[in-house]
Amino acid sequence: MTPSGGRTGRPVSAGRVRRVPSGRRVVGLVAVLAAASLVAACSSSDTTSSSSRPTTSASPASTASDAPTGGTADAADVSLPCAMAARAGVEELGGFAVGRQFRTYVDTTRGTDADDERNLAPTPDRTIAVSVLYPAAGDATVPGEFVQDAPPAALADGGSFPLVVYSHGVWSNGTERNDTLARWASAGYVVIAPTYPLSSGPGAKITDLPNQPGDLVFVAQSFSTEVLDSSDTLNGLVDSECLALAGHSLGGATTLAATFDPCCGQLDVRAVVDIAGVLIPVTPGAELTLSDPVPILIVHGDQDPLVPLAMGRRVFDELRGPR
DSSP, rough: OOOOOSSHHHEEEOOOOOOOOOOOOOHHHHHHHHHHHHHHHHSSSSOOOOOOSOSSSOOOOOGGGGGGGSOOOOOOOOOOOOOOGGGGGGSTTOOOOEEEEEEEEEEEEEEEEEEEEGOOOOSSSSEEEEEEEESSOOOOSSOOEEEETTOOOHHHHHHHEEEEEEETTTTTOOTTHHHHHHHHHHHHOOOEEEETTTTTTTOOTTTTGGGGHHHHHHHHHHHHHHSTTTTTTTTEEEEEEEEEEEEETTHHHHHHHHHSGGTTTTTEEEEEEEEOOOOOOTTTTTOOOGGGOEEEEEEEOOOOOOOOOOHHHEEEESSOOOO
């Protein structure tokens, strides 16, 4: 697939790639909560906090997040014209078979630093491989399973599916946890998972975080442009205007920065899932707590040995909007 997209970077074909084994399964409840959050955020104009059960009604159930302790914005301040379409069948988790394909995008406008400890030389661009999981034709299979390069689903009324960008944590990559992302795709989402150049793989570091929100924006824009081409296999399947971001750990920090930091206002994000992330501005002096409100689901373990629960509580207390 070669149509250009994004900024001035060039998408390049990844060709046919063998199936890469998925990483360890995230606790199933996280996937269900995340999918439910996206359904509630994208399926109606109601902006009260989402419940842990998917809904396409105009009045999703409320939770304790109706009484936030920090942010100043009411739920009424959040506008979500994103029209998700119950037509996509997302009211039933696991209703679709799932396919996966690989794509690669090259951002020629920004470089990648060297990593001397891993013998990685600097490069004048940033190459980002992406795993894409999407609703596929056929009957749903075992939850979490997917078929490489399966033909995409076709909705009878010509509808499309919301887009989710999932960001991995340090040492991980975009092909891990695809079993969990497949559960999201089976619920009626197109999920793209980039592999960030310097925070992925053994020996990776967190120091490239300031560049990753830009990578996320570039990938989201490139993919959204690419699927507009009539020759693309996913043409007509993706509703890029109904965009949610999700991420784990360093990917959670990337997700939060891409949504709330002044660096990345190019994306119109309709919902956020932060799994054990940290609220860190990548723009010096930026006050992320003053950003426009976006519905957010925060998932954090109280025995996390790397990112303490206090970091999740900070996200809850300081960001604006229903959460």
